Amino acid sequence: MLRDLKFSTYSFENSSQGKFILNIIFGDSTYYVDSLSENLKRGQGAKIRNGWMPNRAAIGYRHCRESQRMVPEPKNFNVVRDLFDLLLTGRYSVSEIYRIACEDWGYMARYSHEQLTYGTIAPGVARRLLDAGRVDEALGIVIGARAVEDGKSFRMLSYSLDEVYQECLERLGRTDELKTHVWSTFRETLSAPVCNST
Structure with missing residues (x-):
C-alpha cells in the first residue's frame, strides 16, 4: 500500500491527484533516459561512419576537445609506436615486450x-x-x-x-x-x- 511520499522539493499524497503527478514525473524521467540513450547511440554511430573509434581513446591517443577527434598523445604515442615496432621484428614475444615497456622504459597504464x-x-x-x-x-x-x-x-x-x-x-x-x-x-x-x- 502506497503511503505519502515527502521529498525536499515536493510531497505526494496518497490520493488520485498525487498518484497522477507521480506518474507524470516517472514518465518524464523514463523519457529523459531513453532520449539520452538514443543520442549516445547516434553519436557513436556517426563516429563509426567517419572512421573514428567510438569509445575511449586507444593507448597512445587522446580526445581533442576542440576538434572532437582522437589525436596522438605526445607523451605516449612514440613509446607505443616503438613497442609495435619491436613486436613486428619477430624477435620478441608479447611478454618480453611487456617487460621491456614496464621495467626498462617505465611505461604504465593511464x-x-x-x-x-x-x-x-x-x-x-x-x-x-x-x-x-x-x-x-x-x-x-x-x-x-x-x-x-x-x-x-x-x-x-x-x-x-x-x-x-x-x-x-x-x-x-x-x-x-x-x-x-x-x-x-x-x-x-x-x-x-x-x-x-x-
Whole structure:
C-alpha cells in the first residue's frame, strides 16, 4: 500500500491527484533516459561512419576537445609506436615486450590525476618511474599524494610514499629538503598519540 511520499522539493499524497503527478514525473524521467540513450547511440554511430573509434581513446591517443577527434598523445604515442615496432621484428614475444615497456622504459597504464593521489597507487607508480630514471615525474606524483594525505589524521601507506619521496630528493641532490623531511617525520613519530590497551 502506497503511503505519502515527502521529498525536499515536493510531497505526494496518497490520493488520485498525487498518484497522477507521480506518474507524470516517472514518465518524464523514463523519457529523459531513453532520449539520452538514443543520442549516445547516434553519436557513436556517426563516429563509426567517419572512421573514428567510438569509445575511449586507444593507448597512445587522446580526445581533442576542440576538434572532437582522437589525436596522438605526445607523451605516449612514440613509446607505443616503438613497442609495435619491436613486436613486428619477430624477435620478441608479447611478454618480453611487456617487460621491456614496464621495467626498462617505465611505461604504465593511464591513471587519472585523482587516482595518482591515492595512497595505494601513488607509491607503486612513483617507484616505477624512479626505477626508469624519470625522477622529476616521480617526485611530482609523490608531492601530489602527500598534499592530499596531509589533511588526513590516519595515513595508511605513508611509509612507502615517504621512502620514494626521500629517494627522489636524494637522487636530485636536494639534501636540505631531505634533512627537513627526515626531521619532520621523526617529530611526527615522537608526537603520535599512544594507545593504552591495558
